[in-house]
Amino acid sequence: MTNVDDLNELAKRRGFFFPANDSYGGLAGFYVYGPAGAALKNNIENSWRAKFVIGEGHFEISTPTISPSPVFKASGHLDEFDDLLITCSTCETSHRADHLLKSQHTLSQSSDVSIQEFKKFLSMYSLTCPSCKNTLDDSTLREFNLMFATKVGPGSQTPGYLRPETAQGIFVEFPRLSSYARGKLPFGVAQIGTSYRNEISPRKGLTRLREFTQAELELFIHPTDLGPTIAPTTTKLPLYSISQQESNGTLESVTAREALDQNIISNRWIAYYLELSIDWYNSIGIDLNRFRYRQHMPNELAHYASDCWDAEVEIGGDWIEITGFAHRGNYDLSKHNTHSSDDFTMFIPLDEPQKKIQTNLNPDMEYFGPTFGKLAPEILSRIDEMAMSNSNIFDPPEINVDINGTIHSVLSKHLHPTTGETIINGEHILPHVIEPSFGIDRIIYSILAHAFHEDTIDGETRFLLSLPPSIAPTFVGIFPLLTRDNLDVIAQDMASNLRTSGFSVTHDESGSIGKRYRRQDEVGTPFCVTIDHQYFEDHTVTLRERNSATQIRIEANSIPTILESLRNGSSTFSDLV
């Protein structure tokens, strides 16, 4: 089990992450990625991009973090993106009401519950203030919107909000994006970027931040698209389904194909992404023995989502969510289609154009206008509909049309119906959305927690981060044994050359070689090269591998080629030993 305190301490000491603005007392929920953390983050984002964007042939876009309020009015965030806030009338500290309910009564409640519903709970279960231990008064209960607000421009200033998710930027630009996809479904659009939530109680560390990084993919599919064919594979998914959760059962270890066949997963696209993603988690160093896919319980589902799974990892005995996989239906696009001035539908051509018999009413407008006034268009459109199902409606002298319960009698002679053929080439549809949404900060935290070990080398205890070489912040450490006899100059030149070839290099001259190895072990550097006096005899240097602490002697000139093959995965260290 990870010792979370040791991990946070190492993260600070070695420059992975630490609270921001410490010199000014800090501000909860804001963290800095130091040199090691920022490099790790870049590597993870690039790896995600290679897998989920470039690898899948999808689009990536980058939208602003500030948007005007009508966007969030439409998306529902302005009205509904709230947490319930309860304030202690004695000590004036504020708390998230649902968290208190969960921690003080082990009752968990959907976050979509209303104030009124919540007050009912409070009439049964009293809550005490965690700060001053007084009983909390439910009259202070209020909805607290989690978006950060700001004002844009001089003068009257337009209200704007910092986005609470990257996804809305994709949805709101859908009309243009669908034109780039040239009207073909499915297509995927991804965004990696900063999102903001004004959390009532941010946590220490990277698991509940006020400013955080998401990597979201929105796959737009035809509403009738059931998903791709999922071929049988050997990749097992550790699934924690609703039924297993209800019976306090265990994980089911099945392939995506089996999970669909056994109806554990209902949607083929969701199954597709669970399988694609587990490969990726494995490649970046998530320990799959401390990993599961958990299905949302019915009371957890967001109102728009039909089936939802979370990827969760175990850290220090707790399970934390790192990715959500949701079928969002057409919820978001239909909202923007209704609220904005643009058309968010796509025109999908039929394989074969279809003929349709259509009636033209050719009405005498001198009769309809004066007789029915503003109701005329609605009456005509209703007759049009009636004619579709019954071609005989024009036979009687009068046609009775019911508009909101009132019967209007229309004289048939003022209609001169003709029929003609119309060719239907396609239809306008609102695509549905499959959304894998990755929390990059939590993924970084999980990787560090799972890579973090203590072991013994040569009788000495060391901290070790066994990060995969492909994502390690520093790929190689270059050390001169001593800072004299030109060993330092040779090391400096080697470091320079490797940097120009794109290797992330740490050049370290200070302290004993043992200490320098320990530093690199702690920061997860997979390889170290030491230049000692033997270089002058046979032009060799040592190459050391982090996990095994094994060293081999290598011709100095071949170091760039060997490191390149270790980096691109065409060889491993054990091939060299």
Added chain:
Amino acid sequence: MTNVDDLNELAKRRGFFFPANDSYGGLAGFYVYGPAGAALKNNIENSWRAKFVIGEGHFEISTPTISPSPVFKASGHLDEFDDLLITCSTCETSHRADHLLKSQHTLSQSSDVSIQEFKKFLSMYSLTCPSCKNTLDDSTLREFNLMFATKVGPGSQTPGYLRPETAQGIFVEFPRLSSYARGKLPFGVAQIGTSYRNEISPRKGLTRLREFTQAELELFIHPTDLGPTIAPTTTKLPLYSISQQESNGTLESVTAREALDQNIISNRWIAYYLELSIDWYNSIGIDLNRFRYRQHMPNELAHYASDCWDAEVEIGGDWIEITGFAHRGNYDLSKHNTHSSDDFTMFIPLDEPQKKIQTNLNPDMEYFGPTFGKLAPEILSRIDEMAMSNSNIFDPPEINVDINGTIHSVLSKHLHPTTGETIINGEHILPHVIEPSFGIDRIIYSILAHAFHEDTIDGETRFLLSLPPSIAPTFVGIFPLLTRDNLDVIAQDMASNLRTSGFSVTHDESGSIGKRYRRQDEVGTPFCVTIDHQYFEDHTVTLRERNSATQIRIEANSIPTILESLRNGSSTFSDLV
């Protein structure tokens, strides 16, 4: 000359950039990078990182975009980061006063001018409202702070601001960063990220955004560090110095070494970065014939900067700044050292520890305490100072100490001075800062403007983006000649395989081959592969190069290897022809 309207139209049509939230009427100063633009931006950021961070062995960090107000109080942004706003009392539109002065009277004024100074200008030069043409009234003139404000947390809510530059995040974390550098100077810290300025009048396009991306490098140096040795090279810098600007002269084309020798550039570090950067601009496709380094005129210099150069490019007849190179002195660190609770100095060890003779006073505190009360420590410290310059001060029976004009007489017998040796190991200094600050959006805009051409191929006019292959959004287009006879399946498989190898691929089946080539020409894709029926005879496909529109036939199996060598630069298309 670039036709800016054609460029903006192409940017929208081909997914480079376009105004955000158009479906809701938009909000000036916020843009979206579409699929082509986001890919280009990623490539440019990674290229910058390879050159200025990894290549130079510097740190990169990532700090929050929101910080609490004390940080910006200290940095000076809260009080001084303003533009002068003038509002028309007739039509109520707001304008930037300095821009009006420049456009209506071709007078340019430092942005640091005060309201009072500006009113003097207005008493001499009247300004008219660009919207309604009425004369503007100087009583509406006011300072408008350019930071976006927000509130953090529930309850009382802490005021926070969106950062106006990425640099402050680096300065404010300096105490921790210097510990990662293990106390050694120089060291560099970079950040690539979003910054925000609530511009009064954002421009159309990417040149004055309210939300934008910076890549900033802060190089921390010892105050006495004069910079590295600049070796003679063949790289010419197009310099537009103060004296040439004053005489409306021409660019001087000199090497960095020559510019230093001729005193055109005064600082070796600035010269170093101008030379390093021009290499990079060239590699990403800036046309060096439409490029210059312009020295800041004395009235343009920020109050903290001692010598400042801008990299500027020509677009549509205007010169726009894309990078600023500044010597910021210790301005920022000294501000934080004064305002925060932390120590922003670094301890720099001396090469040789120095001995210093020190006097210990050994005072009788039973005398000093009751006699001088709270003044005792100050009196003793003053005597300590006096003893350093005069070892005989203890000889007379009384010592007279002047504290704020009052003379205090101290009886010498209550002091029992001894002398001893102290070893001085080093000194605390505030490092100075050299800052190259790159505007990523403007660089993207410049690259597109310089890459944008119209030419004639086979008698047809085409738009062409001649982007360097290393930064092009899509590396290769894969086209089946027809969507039958399995050509489409072969193309699909080839596209899939290349994507898995990390190539950015467009797979396009729609329209004539000519149209598909035109689309890729417009988006800057350097290579296209077409699979036609000859594949079934000799297993070859065509490979087409964008600029020359030349096609060659290549063995299909060798496509990945050939593309890889074109990507990593080990071969060029002309090697293959």
